[in-house]
Amino acid sequence: MPSMKDLQGRDRPTWCPGCGDHGVLNAVKLAMVNYNIEPHQLLIVTGIGCGSKLPQYMWVNGLHTLHGRDIPIATGAKLANHKLYVMTVSGDGNTYGMGLSHLLHAARRNINITSVVQNNQVYGLTKGQYSPTSETGTVTKTSPPPAGAIEQPVRPLALALIAGATFVARGFAKDPRYLADIIGKALMHRGYALIDVLQPCVTFNRVNTYDWYSERVYKVEEQPGGYDPTDFAAALEKAQEWGDRIPIGILYQVERPTYEDHLPAIREQSLVELGVHRDMAELERLKREFM
Amino acid sequence: MPKNDLTFLLGGEAGQGIESSATGFAKAIAHAGLHIFDLRDYRSRIRGGHNFAQIRVSAEPLTSHRETVHVLLAMTEEAVRRHYPQVPAGGAILYDEALPVEDAIWEAVQARGVQRFPVPLRKIAEEIGGAVVMMNTAATAAAAGVTRFPFSYIEEIIRVNFGKRGEAMVSANLKVADAAYRYALEHYAGSFDHTIEPIPGAPPRMLLNGNEAFAFGAVAGGCRFAAGYPMTPGSPVLEWLAGHANQYGLVVKHTEDEIAAICMAVGAGHVGARALVPTSGGGFSLMVEALGFAGMSETPVVIYNAQRPGPSTGLPTRQEQGDLLFSLWASQGEFLRVVLAPGTHEEAFEAGWRSFNLAETYQTPVIVLGDHFLATSSRTLEPEALDLSAVQVERGKLLSPAELDALEGEYYRYAITEDGVSPRAVPGHPKAVYVGEGNEHDYQGRIAEEIEDRVALNAKRLRKLETARQSMRPPKRYGPAEAPVMLVGWGSTVMPALEALRILNAERPTAQYLHITDVWPFPAEAVAQALGEARVTIAVENNALGQMARLIRQETGIRLEHFISKYDGRPFSPEYIVRGVREVLHA
Ligand SMILES: Cc1ncc(C[n+]2csc(CCOP(=O)(O)OP(=O)(O)O)c2C)c(N)n1
Ligand code: SF4
Numbered sequence: 079m080p081s082m083k084d085l086q087g088r089d090r091p092t093w094c095p096g097c098g099d100h101g102v103l104n105a106v107k108l109a110m111v112n113y114n115i116e117p118h119q120l121l122i123v124t125g126i127g128c129g130s131k132l133p134q135y136m137w138v139n140g141l142h143t144l145h146g147r148d149i150p151i152a153t154g155a156k157l158a159n160h161k162l163y164v165m166t167v168s169g170d171g172n173t174y175g176m177g178l179s180h181l182l183h184a185a186r187r188n189i190n191i192t193s194v195v196q197n198n199q200v201y202g203l204t205k206g207q208y209s210p211t212s213e214t215g216t217v218t219k220t221s222p223p224p225a226g227a228i229e230q231p232v233r234p235l236a237l238a239l240i241a242g243a244t245f246v247a248r249g250f251a252k253d254p255r256y257l258a259d260i261i262g263k264a265l266m267h268r269g270y271a272l273i274d275v276l277q278p279c280v281t282f283n284r285v286n287t288y289d290w291y292s293e294r295v296y297k298v299e300e301q302p303g304g305y306d307p308t309d310f311a312a313a314l315e316k317a318q319e320w321g322d323r324i325p326i327g328i329l330y331q332v333e334r335p336t337y338e339d340h341l342p343a344i345r346e347q348s349l350v351e352l353g354v355h356r357d358m359a360e361l362e363r364l365k366r367e368f369m
Numbered sequence: 370m371p372k373n374d375l376t377f378l379l380g381g382e383a384g385q386g387i388e389s390s391a392t393g394f395a396k397a398i399a400h401a402g403l404h405i406f407d408l409r410d411y412r413s414r415i416r417g418g419h420n421f422a423q424i425r426v427s428a429e430p431l432t433s434h435r436e437t438v439h440v441l442l443a444m445t446e447e448a449v450r451r452h453y454p455q456v457p458a459g460g461a462i463l464y465d466e467a468l469p470v471e472d473a474i475w476e477a478v479q480a481r482g483v484q485r486f487p488v489p490l491r492k493i494a495e496e497i498g499g500a501v502v503m504m505n506t507a508a509t510a511a512a513a514g515v516t517r518f519p520f521s522y523i524e525e526i527i528r529v530n531f532g533k534r535g536e537a538m539v540s541a542n543l544k545v546a547d548a549a550y551r552y553a554l555e556h557y558a559g560s561f562d563h564t565i566e567p568i569p570g571a572p573p574r575m576l577l578n579g580n581e582a583f584a585f586g587a588v589a590g591g592c593r594f595a596a597g598y599p600m601t602p603g604s605p606v607l608e609w610l611a612g613h614a615n616q617y618g619l620v621v622k623h624t625e626d627e628i629a630a631i632c633m634a635v636g637a638g639h640v641g642a643r644a645l646v647p648t649s650g651g652g653f654s655l656m657v658e659a660l661g662f663a664g665m666s667e668t669p670v671v672i673y674n675a676q677r678p679g680p681s682t683g684l685p686t687r688q689e690q691g692d693l694l695f696s697l698w699a700s701q702g703e704f705l706r707v708v709l710a711p712g713t714h715e716e717a718f719e720a721g722w723r724s725f726n727l728a729e730t731y732q733t734p735v736i737v738l739g740d741h742f743l744a745t746s747s748r749t750l751e752p753e754a755l756d757l758s759a760v761q762v763e764r765g766k767l768l769s770p771a772e773l774d775a776l777e778g779e780y781y782r783y784a785i786t787e788d789g790v791s792p793r794a795v796p797g798h799p800k801a802v803y804v805g806e807g808n809e810h811d812y813q814g815r816i817a818e819e820i821e822d823r824v825a826l827n828a829k830r831l832r833k834l835e836t837a838r839q840s841m842r843p844p845k846r847y848g849p850a851e852a853p854v855m856l857v858g859w860g861s862t863v864m865p866a867l868e869a870l871r872i873l874n875a876e877r878p879t880a881q882y883l884h885i886t887d888v889w890p891f892p893a894e895a896v897a898q899a900l901g902e903a904r905v906t907i908a909v910e911n912n913a914l915g916q917m918a919r920l921i922r923q924e925t926g927i928r929l930e931h932f933i934s935k936y937d938g939r940p941f942s943p944e945y946i947v948r949g950v951r952e953v954l955h956a
Contacts, residue, residue, distance in 0.1 A: 089815055118799045124635070126807075134816055135805045139796040140804035141639055142816070143632075144662050150629035154636025154644065155796075157620050158594055162640065162797055180632075183625045241400050342615045349642040350795065354591025354725075354762045360617070361589055364753050368575035368585075 079114045082107055086263075098251030098277030098288075099129045104168070104197055105249070107136055108258035120163040120265075121172065123152040125177065127169035127194035128203045130278065146176025149184050152191050159350040160190065160338045163265050170197040175233045176208040181234070185241035185270050189339040192264040192271040196251075198279035198287050206282035209256050216285075230318060233316035238272040239310070239330060245271035246313060246330040250295050251278065252297040260328060269336050276324070291324065300328040307331045371459075373403060373428040375563045377512055378433055378452055379507070380446025383414055390505035391422030392747075393530050394512070395576060397522040398426055399749050402571025406431040407747040408940070413601070413685035418884070419447050426565060432713065432800075433747060433865040436944045439563050440515065442508045444490075446470050458482030461561055463511055463553070465490040465504070484556045486515060486550060498545035502824035510546035514553030518565040523550065527546050575750045579743035579861070582714040583673060584609040584753065586721020586871035587645055588617050589760045592671075594637040594644040596622040596630040601685050602744040603675040604709045631659040631672065638663070638670045639805055641795035643725045647673040650692050653683055653736075657699045664704030666805045667783070667791070668828070669728035675739040676860075678938050688741040690911040693908075694920065696736045697889050705833045707735040707840075707891035707901060711846030712863035714748050716886055718755045722762075730765035732793055739886070740911065742940035743861035766792045773798045782814045785825055789832030833870050833889050841887040845893030848874060848881030854950060857929060859885040859917050861940065862909050868943035871952055880950055885917065897925040907931040907953055909946060915941035922926035 085107040092345045108112045110120065117138045124130035126145035129133040132163075133140025139162075143151050156164040166173075184191065200218065201207045207220040208227045210233070215226040238246050240280055245267045251259035257275060264271035278289050298305040298316060305327070306312060313330035338344060379394070381387050395407045412418040423434050441448070443464040447680040453462060453474060464470070466487035478485060488511045494503040506527070513523050523546055531538045577585075582825040587595075596824045597607040611621040620637075623631040627648055634644035648656065653674045663670050674696065676900055678689035696708050707727045708790070720737045727737040737889040773780070773794055780801040784791040791812075794801030804814040809826060811817040817826075846872045847863075858866055863884045873879040883899050885892075900906055900921070906929040908918035913936040918929045933949035935941055 088813070096407075115801045116799065118797060121640070121796050131816065137802060139802055141636075141666070142804060142806050142808060143666075144637075144658055144807060147628065147632045147659065147662075150632035151636035151639075153629075154594065154596065154633030154638075155640045156636075157622070157633070157646070158637035158642035159640045159795075165745055179625055180629055183629070294532065341620055343620055344620045348455060349593040349618075349620060349637065350640055350797075352593060353595075354643060354764070356589060356591055356617075358757060358851075364585065364588070364613070365575060365755065365757075368577040368581065369573050369752075 079205055080110055080116055081249050082111060085110060085117065087133055087134065090130070091135045093128060094193060094251050094281050096129070096280040097133065098198060098279065099196055101127065101196065101251030101254045101257065102167070102277060103135055105254040105257035107266065109261035112258060113262040114125055115163060115265065118282045119219055120165065121155055123148045123155065123164065125168035125172035126203070127319070127343065128171050130168045130172060132167050144170050148172070148181070149177055149180040152284055153184060153189050156189060156191050157338065157349065159342060159348045160210060161348050164236050165192045165194065166267065167194045167360045168196065170195055170199065170211045171209045174234050178210070178232070181272070182237060182241040185243035185272065188242060188244055188269045188273045189337040190268055192261065192273065194261060194273045194275060194358065195276040197274050198283055200275045200279050200282045200284060203281050216332050232239065233318055235329060236314060238316055243272050244269035244332050244334050245328070246317065247271070247328045248274045248276065248326045250291060250326050252275060252292065254323050261326065267331065269334055294324045296323060298325045299327060371563050373426065373565055375421060375439040375516070376425040376437060377440045377442060378421055378423045378438040378455070379442040379508065380419065380448030380452055382416070382823065383412060383420050384416040385444050386442065386502055386505040387420050387422055389530070390509050393526045394509040395424050395747065396692040397526040397566060398518065399574055399576045400525065400927045401518070401522050401563065401565070402568030403427065404429060404431050404749045405576055405747065406434050409745045413688050420610070421448065421449060421452070422503040433868040433879040433943050436942045440512055442512050443468065444504060444508060444879065450474055453478050453483065456481065456483045457623050459562055459645050459695060461486050461515065461557070463488060463508065463515060463648040463866065470713060484560065485804045485816040486553065489597060490551055492551065493545055493548045493552070496664065497548050498541045501543060503545045506542045506545050507549035508668060509674055510550040511553035514550040514560045515557045516563055516565045517558050519555070519567060520547070520550050522567070563736050572751065575752055575755070576747050577714065578745055578747040579714055579739060579749070580605045580675065580745070581609055582717040583737070583739060585755065586718035588619070589757055590641050590722025590725045591762055592619060592725065593642040593931050594620050594634060595647065596633040596648045598624055598627045598630050598910040601646040601653045602677060602741045603649040603652065603673060605744070606780060627655040628659065631656040631670065634670045635659055635663050635668050638668045639666070639795070640797070643901040645671045645673065647675070650679045653692065661700035661704070662807045663734040664700065664706060665807050668733040668805070669732055671724045671728050671735050671737065673737045673739060675741060675744040677741050680937070684938040686741070687937060688911055688940045689938065690740050693859070693888065693916040696738055697920070703741050704830055704890065705731060705733045705837055707731065708738060708740040708838055709735065710886055710888050711883055712743065712859070712861050713888060714750060715754050722760050726761065726763040727840060728766060730763055730790070730840070731833050732765065732790060737859060740861050746819060766790055768792050768794045768801070770798060773800050776800045781812050783810065783812045783826060783829070785812050787828050788836040789829050790836060838890040838892070841890055841892045843844060843892050844899060845886065846899060847884065849878035850881065852881040853904040854880040854954070855883055856909050856946070856950070857883045857885070857906060857908050857917065857921070858879055859888060862911060863942040866909060869946035869950070872943060872947050872948065874875060891920065891924040893924040896921060897927060900925070902929050905930060905953065907933055907950065908939065908951070909933045911935050911941065
């Protein structure tokens with residue numbers, strides 16, 4: 079079982095002091111400790127953004143890739159070696175902007191990967207432009223006044239549900255223990271898992287602050303009457319709840335065969351274990367198909 | 370009487386079944402021990418519009434189609450109108466008796482000394498088979514009839530092709546074929562000179578196109594993963610691999626777009642599976658950012674670009690070699706990518722497996738530039754021509770689990786080495802935990818912006834350029850070494866060029882051909898040396914700008930004097946090249 083110390087990276091985070099990404103980093107490490115996942119057993123694929131640098135700040139297999147493309151890269155890695163745990167970690171601009179179609183296709187495939195999205199409702203790394211989850215009217219340099227952002231914000235959890243994700247959750251960077259539990263459960267879940275994380279950007283988002291969220295978030299399982307995470311209609315309703323009250327926790331979790339389950343080629347061994355071995359007699363037989 | 374040396378052209382509308390009957394007809398003749406070259410020409414539409422297949426038959430191996438057509442099988446009036454000028458004296462036009470062809474055309478046909486063979490194709494299909502769609506079965510059977518090609522071969526192919534669709538289907542097609550065959554034999558065979566006679570004892574041969582050859586080569590080379598988004602003419606590779614995935618231990622993914630396709634392949638390559646993306650120009654354009662990521666993160670991946678005319682969606686179903694310079698420089702920044710341009714089916718097969726060796730050895734993307742002509746033309750090949758025993762697997766500096774177990778000290782993914790290639794570990798081993806990086810980084814994989822790190826890592830990656838040059842094969846030379854003219858081409862141009870050489874050199878040595886298959890890193894010395902021995906140099910390229918000629922000039926300083934260019938969306942014919950050479954010589 080790894081300890082928090084084992085997961086220490088060579089470099090310290092370059093995130094702004096107080097950035098929600100510190101909480102996400104802690105939660106990822108905690109999840110590995112609590113669920114006994116060694117650094118070499120997990121591959122964290124990230125896109126581009128402040129938060130996407132996360133694997134640089136811990137001890138784990140990482141792949142820091144392209145803006146918006148972490149999900150298909152993770153999908154390829156998972157298909158090639160489904161014995162690895164594969165997770166993506168990236169921002170909302172990355173995943174709900176450029177990468178939105180990849181997210182929906184991953185959900186409908188039910189590929190067995192976990193996506194953690196650091197949702198700070200702005201673009202951090204490119205200095206504060208509005209993001210796909212910014213509220214209508216948000217004023218930034220690319221959404222100047224008077225109108226501010228004209229679009230409706232993306233509702234990622236609802237989209238993921240509609241697309242067929244089998245695990246849909248929301249966490250809050252201020253509560254890494256609770257988030258770690260969700261991440262651990264997501265990694266243990268067989269199928270596509272999306273975890274939207276409320277991640278305050280202390281530099282560019284002066285509205286959605288720790289306090290702003292703290293006043294609003296509540297845990298679904300603590301609501302009066304409890305919560306049934308297998309109820310799709312209830313989940314869809316929760317996924318669209320945003321404003322005075324913001325639900326966190328596992329909104330939806332069901333079992334459905336994963337994409338990999340349908341692939342006979344990797345039933346016994348992963349593609350990587352199959353290596354480059356070829357049955358020459360079989361290949362000679364294949365020639366006859368052309369005759 | 371000309372025997373076993375002729376060309377059929379089967380022309381009609383999309384939706385008439387030209388494609389499948391041409392395939393069946395070519396196969397039947399190949400089964401009789403003859404050689405085939407089967408060229409396809411079709412429009413980007415599913416119904417209507419003119420399509421044709423040109424099937425050349427010979428007792429000798431073939432590498433190209435020819436412009437001349439001895440038997441024109443016309444399913445439509447348009448097919449007669451378009452193709453009769455290709456039929457020489459002694460040739461024939463076989464057509465449905467009811468086709469509304471203008472008198473003026475028939476007069477021109479007669480003036481050429483070409484015979485007209487009307488056959489009630491439609492009537493036979495309807496009355497005997499019960500469906501107009503069987504007209505193409507009737508047409509190919511009639512073509513067999515006039516050339517006295519034994520019916521048994523046609524029968525065999527019908528049984529194989531329609532067997533899956535039930536006995537009723539087989540017997541209806543057989544009846545149609547038999548009636549058309551007998552009609553043509555009785556009415557016309559006596560007055561037609563060309564015949565096809567089976568060659569007894571000929572060894573069974575393969576008949577396959579360049580896409581199939583490449584895909585087969587990839588499987589032979591240990592390809593485990595393929596991802597793509599359909600785009601002509603690259604997608605048949607994806608389809609072929611998908612059809613063979615379970616049997617041969619592959620995962621094949623039709624993705625949401627080309628960006629996802631290459632990203633998945635890069636992900637699969639990063640963790641250690643040999644991964645391929647088949648596509649065509651527009652799809653490759655979308656992949657360019659990820660190409661650079663593979664270059665920076667030093668991830669092996671193979672991209673097969675079956676070129677078609679651009680820009681944009683251009684001519685979707687046609688031929689061009691227009692992506693050469695784009696392939697060399699696609700993506701921002703400077704890094705090694707290997708570019709191969711197979712020209713024949715044998716070379717396509719070889720590129721299928723060799724590309725993975727190069728990708729893994731140099732830990733970088735490899736682009737295989739196919740083109741429409743190679744991708745879609747079929748040729749007969751001896752089974753040994755695709756030599757499985759020659760297939761080698763080289764994984765370069767990939768560390769095995771045992772080597773990792775024995776590792777002393779820390780593992781650094783981007784260790785600085787003399788040849789630029791760092792020992793590679795795939796994720797999953799406790800001794801090799803690291804971050805693969807798309808940002809500039811240091812030897813450990815840590816994001817780095819210091820001058821020393823940038824220079825050291827960029828220089829390391831670029832050293833692979835010189836290392837990889839050692840794996841590049843020199844160009845192949847064909848034709849007599851003393852021939853004064855040196856034609857210079859790349860990719861599938863070699864196939865018609867080889868025929869052109871035969872024509873040009875029939876009397877005295879006139880031309881030789883320099884065939885460049887390994888395009889990047891450019892084998893500059895070998896190319897310069899070969900060109901130094903030529904008196905007249907002519908670039909032959911299916912593009913307008915002379916991209917290879919520019920590359921040669923850039924890399925060797927040698928300027929090719931002449932250029933035979935073709936960018937009308939059609940492949941070179943041997944005759945076109947011959948005309949081009951003669952123009953240069955007589956100018
Ligand atoms: C193709 C491409 N376009 C634009 C960029 C520039 N870019 C870098 S990060 C980023 C947005 C980051 O926002 P988000 O994904 O929300 O992550 P955060 O920085 O907030 O963590 C952009 C647009 C890029 N790297 N690649
Ligand atoms: S800019 Fe925002 S998201 Fe980026 S590190 Fe700073 S606080 Fe975090």
